[in-house]
Amino acid sequence: xxxxxxxxxxxxxxxxxxxxxxxxxxxxxxxxxxxxxxxxxxxxxxxxxxxxxxxxxxxxxxxxxxxxxxxxxxxxxxxxxxxxxxxxxxxxxxxxxxxxxxxxxxxxxxxxxxxxxxxxxxxxxxxxxxxxxxxxxxxxxxxxxxxxxxxxxxxxxxxxxxxxxxxxxxxxxxxxxxxxxxxxxxxxxxxxxxxxxxxxxxxxxxxxxxxxxxxxxxxxxxxxxxxxxxxxxxxxxxxxxxxxxxxxxxxxxxxxxxxxxxxxxxxxxxxxxxxxxxxxxxxxxxxxxxxxxxxxxxxxxxxxxxxxxxxxxxxxxxxxxxxxxxxxxxxxxxxxxxxxxxxxxxxxxxxxxxxxxxxxxxxxxxxxxxxxxxxxxxxxxxxxxxxxxxxxxxxxxxxxxxxxxxxxxxxxxxxxxxxxxxxxxxxxxxxxxxxxxxxxxxxxxxxxxxxxxxxxxxxxxxxxxxxxxxxxxxxxxxxxxxxxxxxxxxxxxxxxxxxxxxxxxxxxxxxxxxxxxxxxxxxxxxxxxxxxxxxxxxxxxxxxxxxxxxxxxxxxxxxxxxxxxxxxxxxxxxxxxxxxxxxxxxxxxxxxxxxxxxxxxxxxxxxxxxxxxxxxxxxxxxxxxxxxxxxxxxxxxxxxxxxxxxxxxxxxxxxxxxxxxxxxxxxxxxxxxxxxxxxxxxxxxxxxxxxxxxxxxxxxxxxxxxxxxxxxxxxxxxxxxxxxxxxxxxxxxxxxxxxxxxxxxxxxxxxxxxxxxxxxxxxxxxxxxxxxxxxxxxxxxxxxxxxxxxxxxxxxxxxxxxxxxxxxxxxxxxx
RNA sequence: GGACGAGUGGUGAAAUUGGUAUACACGUCAGACUCAAAAUCUGAUGACCGCAAGGUCGUGAGGGUUCAAGUCCCUCCUCGUCCACCA
Numbered sequence: 001x002x003x004x005x006x007x008x009x010x011x012x013x014x015x016x017x018x019x020x021x022x023x024x025x026x027x028x029x030x031x032x033x034x035x036x037x038x039x040x041x042x043x044x045x046x047x048x049x050x051x052x053x054x055x056x057x058x059x060x061x062x063x064x065x066x067x068x069x070x071x072x073x074x075x076x077x078x079x080x081x082x083x084x085x086x087x088x089x090x091x092x093x094x095x096x097x098x099x100x101x102x103x104x105x106x107x108x109x110x111x112x113x114x115x116x117x118x119x120x121x122x123x124x125x126x127x128x129x130x131x132x133x134x135x136x137x138x139x140x141x142x143x144x145x146x147x148x149x150x151x152x153x154x155x156x157x158x159x160x161x162x163x164x165x166x167x168x169x170x171x172x173x174x175x176x177x178x179x180x181x182x183x184x185x186x187x188x189x190x191x192x193x194x195x196x197x198x199x200x201x202x203x204x205x206x207x208x209x210x211x212x213x214x215x216x217x218x219x220x221x222x223x224x225x226x227x228x229x230x231x232x233x234x235x236x237x238x239x240x241x242x243x244x245x246x247x248x249x250x251x252x253x254x255x256x257x258x259x260x261x262x263x264x265x266x267x268x269x270x271x272x273x274x275x276x277x278x279x280x281x282x283x284x285x286x287x288x289x290x291x292x293x294x295x296x297x298x299x300x301x302x303x304x305x306x307x308x309x310x311x312x313x314x315x316x317x318x319x320x321x322x323x324x325x326x327x328x329x330x331x332x333x334x335x336x337x338x339x340x341x342x343x344x345x346x347x348x349x350x351x352x353x354x355x356x357x358x359x360x361x362x363x364x365x366x367x368x369x370x371x372x373x374x375x376x377x378x379x380x381x382x383x384x385x386x387x388x389x390x391x392x393x394x395x396x397x398x399x400x401x402x403x404x405x406x407x408x409x410x411x412x413x414x415x416x417x418x419x420x421x422x423x424x425x426x427x428x429x430x431x432x433x434x435x436x437x438x439x440x441x442x443x444x445x446x447x448x449x450x451x452x453x454x455x456x457x458x459x460x461x462x463x464x465x466x467x468x469x470x471x472x473x474x475x476x477x478x479x480x481x482x483x484x485x486x487x488x489x490x491x492x493x494x495x496x497x498x499x500x501x502x503x504x505x506x507x508x509x510x511x512x513x514x515x516x517x518x519x520x521x522x523x524x525x526x527x528x529x530x531x532x533x534x535x536x537x538x539x540x541x542x543x544x545x546x547x548x549x550x551x552x553x554x555x556x557x558x559x560x561x562x563x564x565x566x567x568x569x570x571x572x573x574x575x576x577x578x579x580x581x582x583x584x585x586x587x588x589x590x591x592x593x594x595x596x597x598x599x600x601x602x603x604x605x606x607x608x609x610x611x612x613x614x615x616x617x618x619x620x621x622x623x624x625x626x627x628x629x630x631x632x633x634x635x636x637x638x639x640x641x642x643x644x645x646x647x648x649x650x651x652x653x654x655x656x657x658x659x660x661x662x663x664x665x666x667x668x669x670x671x672x673x674x675x676x677x678x679x680x681x682x683x684x685x686x687x688x689x690x691x692x693x694x695x696x697x698x699x700x701x702x703x704x705x706x707x708x709x710x711x712x713x714x715x716x717x718x719x720x721x722x723x724x725x726x727x728x729x730x731x732x733x734x735x736x737x738x739x740x741x742x743x744x745x746x747x748x749x750x751x752x753x754x755x756x757x758x759x760x761x762x763x764x765x766x767x768x769x770x771x772x773x774x775x776x777x778x779x780x781x782x783x784x785x786x787x788x789x790x791x792x793x794x795x796x797x798x799x800x801x802x803x804x805x806x807x808x809x810x811x812x813x814x815x
Numbered sequence: 816g817g818a819c820g821a822g823u824g825g826u827g828a829a830a831u832u833g834g835u836a837u838a839c840a841c842g843u844c845a846g847a848c849u850c851a852a853a854a855u856c857u858g859a860u861g862a863c864c865g866c867a868a869g870g871u872c873g874u875g876a877g878g879g880u881u882c883a884a885g886u887c888c889c890u891c892c893u894c895g896u897c898c899a900c901c902a
Binding site: 173212213214217218220221222224226228253254255256257268307309332333334335336338339340343344345346347351352353354356417418419539540611612613614617618619620622624625627628629631632634635638672673676678680681683684685686687688691694754756758760761762763766789800801802803805807808809810812813814 | 816817818819820821826827828829830831834835838839840841842855856869881882883884895896897898899900901902
């Protein structure tokens with residue numbers, strides 16, 4: 001008998017699939033479509049790890065399942081090759097990123113193929129290909145023309161190791177998302193995409209998304225909408241040095257609690273605030289300057305670590321517009337420079353941070369909201385006190401009234417702010433899509449016209465980043481000089497954030513070879529939105545950016561949908577056997593190819609990773625679990641071999657009821673489980689069917705066995721496609737021609753069923769009854785009462801009530 | 816500090832709508848095959864009491880709703896993830 005050797009059959013089928021281009025998707029097919037994709041990987045130099053395999057297998061299982069159901073499935077693949085990780089890898093290995101990228105892609109593609117992934121290779125894309133980034137630049141141009149790509153001079157996050165600025169989304173706990181070093185603030189002129197223009201829509205649409213709640217909440221928090229008011233505080237004139245009147249300076253603040261303005265006893269400015277230098281007096285200048293310089297030099301981590309409030313008095317005072325009181329103006333780093341107005345009205349009686357600050361520096365505290373517990377610092381709602389004409393009003397009502405008053409006096413208005421900032425996209429790095437901009441002599445930015453795209457990234461030898469604050473491209477004179485309309489201009493030397501490239505690739509998959517436009521609208525509208533998008537990362541950054549660009553494209557009339565991803569499956573990680581994260585540095589990474597080569601094969605690896613637990617939970621790798629799954633596949637192999645051997649002598653006896661029931665119930669379970677993405681229980685159902693067939697075969701193989709085995713193989717094929725195809729072939733058939741099996745409920749109802757009998761909710765006995773007699777409730781109750789082990793519990797008791805549930809096959813006798 | 820998850824056998828886990836808790840797998844134990852081992856096949860396996868029949872307990876802790884709770888409600892504990900001085 002032939003043995004199960006995955007390493008013999010898997011390469012065979014992989015070659016067949018490649019040769020026949022078995023997984024090509026058809027644009028505008030009559031069949032209903034399914035667009036299924038993973039978040040495309042960055043092809044790292046280390047190759048695939050088992051975490052990738054889980055991610056890719058989920059996609060592959062869904063794609064193969066829906067193909068069998070008759071859908072026109074697009075399951076593309078591509079590589080996210082621009083960006084920091086790729087460039088850093090190239091620097092480390094001493095080779096140009098162009099070269100390492102190609103090597104890595106080839107390596108990835110090969111490994112990917114050996115996992116048996118059914119991909120439409122005609123749609124393969126690579127973001128660092130000029131034919132791709134040409135369109136990334138084109139998107140930039142359209143954003144620029146609509147005022148959604150702009151330059152601003154401001155304090156930015158700067159990574160001193162990677163020597164580039166970073167977007168807010170790329171700063172994690174004050175550290176660079178790539179190298180983990182503490183980020184600094186640097187004042188620089190940078191390019192931004194105005195994602196905040198879509199803040200409201202991005203927020204409003206979240207509720208309708210079929211995405212995990214966790215991700216939706218994270219996005220909501222990230223956008224961080226706050227509705228409140230903006231008020232101006234007039235700065236009191238300094239005692240003029242030369243008896244000259246100064247112009248009245250005003251300080252704007254944002255607050256969500258304008259109702260507490262009567263309790264605002266001081267103002268606090270962020271160290272970044274532009275007015276500080278005008279406010280200081282002779283006596284305070286040196287102290288304030290020192291504090292500000294110090295605060296700005298501090299890394300974000302340092303600023304966060306020390307939660308002890310610090311600050312310094314500017315020497316200036318402002319007037320509280322409601323109380324007319326003279327209140328001091330302070331500078332403190334607990335106020336953030338880039339949120340709201342970078343300045344606050346401090347209400348120590350009703351805000352903990354202000355309270356702490358007032359305590360430390362002995363500032364006035366005035367209660368303006370009543371609270372029963374007499375808390376010194378109370379931030380709830382309540383009745384206003386010490387608030388002049390507004391006394392006695394409820395705080396929420398007072399917010400509206402006071403805002404009206406401020407509007408009437410023209411010193412305030414309603415204001416909504418967001419935690420989300422605009423997306424900083426310029427990078428002072430080499431390995432990215434050049435920003436398609438050139439500057440004329442006056443420094444005005446001109447966007448490069450369509451016919452001059454792509455702005456090719458030149459091959460340069462010295463691409464190491466430096467501290468100049470400019471990308472290494474600035475050193476390439478040929479690149480920097482460009483003639484536009486006869487005028488010599490200087491190119492922008494910064495490149496775009498890699499996330500720009502990944503914000504539209506899902507559209508490019510629909511029309512990957514198009515040389516005339518980024519995509520054909522009809523194709524994009526046919527395939528999108530993505531039906532299943534699978535990944536385990538990028539909860540806010542990438543998944544927010546794709547939504548932003550989608551809305552922009554829709555506004556531009558380039559597509560007809562406003563949300564790019566219908567269903568998001570956020571898969572968990574595969575951890576090391578000890579539960580710790582796998583990482584190169586810990587040396588505990590498991591190489592999937594090694595697993596395959598050890599003899600387990602890709603099918604066992606794939607099936608194991610689906611069986612390991614619910615797809616969205618983290619799981620620890622266990623080799624014992626893998627061998628269990630291998631054993632299961634081996635049992636299917638053996639069973640089929642045994643059947644083939646006995647085939648000729650197989651009896652053509654009457655339909656085996658047990659066999660039909662097993663077959664149909666498994667079809668039902670697996671189909672329903674796949675529809676609800678319960679991959680682990682689907683595999684369990686296949687195992688049960690296999691075990692069931694082993695029990696049944698002791699009675700000898702019937703002819704019906706063949707259809708049962710074939711059904712099992714089709715159900716198995718999304719998980720273990722090689723084994724299924726091979727055994728199908730050995731049975732003399734082509735699995736490609738087999739449809740996903742259907743089940744018939746009539747086989748699921750047996751002649752006899754078990755009815756559970758409870759007494760007071762406790763299991764006391766079981767009845768075997770004819771299925772037909774289930775409907776006779778009176779009879780069922782009678783039977784239940786007379787069942788010997790139930791009867792025992794009823795003697796001498798009065799029966800209060802009998803609950804009979806034929807559907808649940810349950811009788812509960814209440815005494 | 817805030818938001819969101821999650822706590823079920825020795826282990827990974829199942830229970831889809833409130834209705835037989837622990838499916839499936841690992842591990843362990845036993846048996847078959849074998850000179851022997853591995854592989855394979857078969858069976859047992861929540862805890863406690865009992866020769867057995869059977870009984871008691873049992874889904875992080877405590878309370879509640881219900882004929883019936885892993886599932887719903889309240890209080891608390893532990894772990895995880897993300898965010899975190901956002902006015």
